[in-house]
Amino acid sequence: MLSYYFKLAWLSLRKTPLLSVLMVGTIALGIAAAMVTYTVSYMMTKDPLPAKSDRIFTVQLSSWGPQQPYKVVDGREEIPAMISYRDAQNLKTAAKARQETAIGLFKSMSRAEQQNRRDAQMRMVRTTHNDFFAMFDVPFLYGSAWSEQDDSAGNQVVVITKALNDELFDGVNSVGHHIVLGESLLQIVGVMDDWFPIPRFYYLSSQAYHDPHDLFVPLQYQINQEIFSRSDVTWACWQDIEDVAFSDFITSDCIWLFYWVELESAKDRADYMDFINAYVDEQKSAGRFARENLSRLFTIDEYLRWADVVSNENDMAVWLAFAFLLACLLNCMSLMMTKFYGKGSEIGLRRAVGASRQDIGWQFLCEAFLIGILGGVLGLLFAQLGLQLIQQIFTYLNDTIMQMDLRIMLMTLLLSVVASVLFGLWPIYRATRIQPSSQLKSL
Incomplete structure (x- = not known):
């Protein structure tokens, strides 16, 4: 019917x-x-990371100096989203989290080793620790992340995206090949598979819906090469650093790195926060961190909402x-x-x-x-x-x-x-x- x-x-x-x-x-x-x-x-x-978003946190420290202009939200001082290289090294050395990584950036001319110099292109390069890839469930098409030894030594190794591998190597397995970055020759150790976390939560909120950068290198490589593109990345200092040497810059309180940690479980958040507070007190005793301690840990969702990515x-x-x-x-x-x-x-x-x-x-x-x-x-x-x-x-x-x-x-x-x-x-x-x-x- x-x-x-x-x-x-x-x-x-x-x-x-x-x-x-x-x-x-x-x-x-x-x-x-x-x-x-x-x-x-x-x-x-x-x-963007449903399997573990409740166990991934970004660390924010009350590291502003006494003269630093700051924003007030709801009657309270707001603290920066980034931290200094000095603090990143201290947190990494303490190794209180299951996995942790600092995340930076610089710009450089790059090309495949077999290409002519005139074929080189300016690309943004992501600098980080090898924990980055496991923390954020980055899939690999070929190879893997660089080793702990590469991480600590800042060896000349690189992980590239599938898109760049298709562009430079026609999609074949390029592990073992080389990329020229500036004047350095870096060996490819891994090729990422398609990976588009939306929103792209791990760096600046203004880039939350952009594609990931094509090149990933150890943060220590950037430090070894003394590379810092002041005009191309976001950074801030509360003291005058005009014409200072790179070694002085990275030991200063200038902030330019995001820092993320993965804890064993969501309940470990309180323990890691106690560690952060103790670290802040220690730095205060050493004459740093002159402001009130408002340091915090944000989950991915909390960070995205705080940064107005999700509004x-x-x-x-x-x-x-x-x-x-x-x-x-x-x-x-x-x-x-x-x-x-x-x-x-x-x-x-x-x-x-x-x-x-x-x-x-x-x-x-x-x-x-x-x-x-x-x-x-x-x-x-x-x-x-x-x-x-x-x-x-x-x-x-x-x-x-x-x-x-x-x-x-x-x-x-x-x-x-x-x-x-x-x-x-x-x-x-x-x-x-x-x-x-x-x-x-x-x-």
């Missing part, structure tokens, strides 16, 4: 093509606007998009009312030959279902076009932000069908209340 109702519903849609197109198009536009906004918001605010504006945009969907559904309901009432004579005739109100209701319910399915499919197409347009406009954003996964696609179709049926219930109810006698008189 249900197949018969769907047959009647399909014939009804074909009899009024303009009205049917308007209903389907109205739902499709509302669904597309809502799901484009939801997809972007979901991808921008999802957990209420995303939620507001989604609510506005769904408000537009609601307006579209109300318009569609009005069109359904018009259509179903326009079939009053047909309803009267069917009732006269024995069809019940339930039969009429099921027929129109199937029609609303078909409108929802067609609107959902068309809405998916519109949503894909909308995401591609956003991707063309915001080219600096990672492509994965603009991709709907299977779950979102299925949710789009389900939302379209459920919305169409729900907003069709009132027109269906009104149609089933039409008296056959009043309609038969007009035949």
Whole structure:
């Protein structure tokens, strides 16, 4: 019997093509606007490291000097997100966490060893410890992270991304090959597989939706080579460091490194915080850290919210998009009312030959279902076009932000069908209340 109702519903849609197109198009536009906004918001605010996000923390220290201008939030002093190399070394040497890494940056000309000098390109280079790769679940296509010995000695080794490996080595296993970085020759020890944590939480919040940098080298290599691009990276000092030697810079209180730790479990947070507080007290006794101790540990989610990467504006945009969907559904309901009432004579005739109100209701319910399915499919197409347009406009954003996964696609179709049926219930109810006698008189 249900197949018969769907047959009647399909014939009804074909009899009024303009009205049917308007209903389907109205739902499709509302669904597309809502799901484009939801997809972007979901991808921008999802957990970038779900397997261990409750065990990964960034360390922030109250390291400002007495004369450093500072921001006040809610009546309290705000502390910097980064720490100095001196503090990073002290924390790393203490080894109180399961894994820990400092994260820095510099810029340099780079090329494959076999390329000509004129083919070299300026690239940003990520500097870190080898724990970085295990901490953040970085997958490897070839090779692995550099060794502990490479880490401590700052050997000339490098891990590159799959994208750079495809560009320079045509995608083949390049482990053992070399890359020229500035005037140094670095051996490739690992090639990362596709890895796009969104948001990119481990460094500056302003780069949260950019692709990872193509080159990763030991932090100690940067120190050994005395490389620091002051004009290309974010850093701050509370004392005057103009024209100071690099050795003086890295032993100063200038902040330029992010520091992340992985603890054995979330409950170890309090113990590590006690260690941080003891470290701050120790530095105060040594004449450093002149301000109030506001040091803290942030989980990934807490850091993203503190840095306004995840904000209420995303939620507001989604609510506005769904408000537009609601307006579209109300318009569609009005069109359904018009259509179903326009079939009053047909309803009267069917009732006269024995069809019940339930039969009429099921027929129109199937029609609303078909409108929802067609609107959902068309809405998916519109949503894909909308995401591609956003991707063309915001080219600096990672492509994965603009991709709907299977779950979102299925949710789009389900939302379209459920919305169409729900907003069709009132027109269906009104149609089933039409008296056959009043309609038969007009035949």
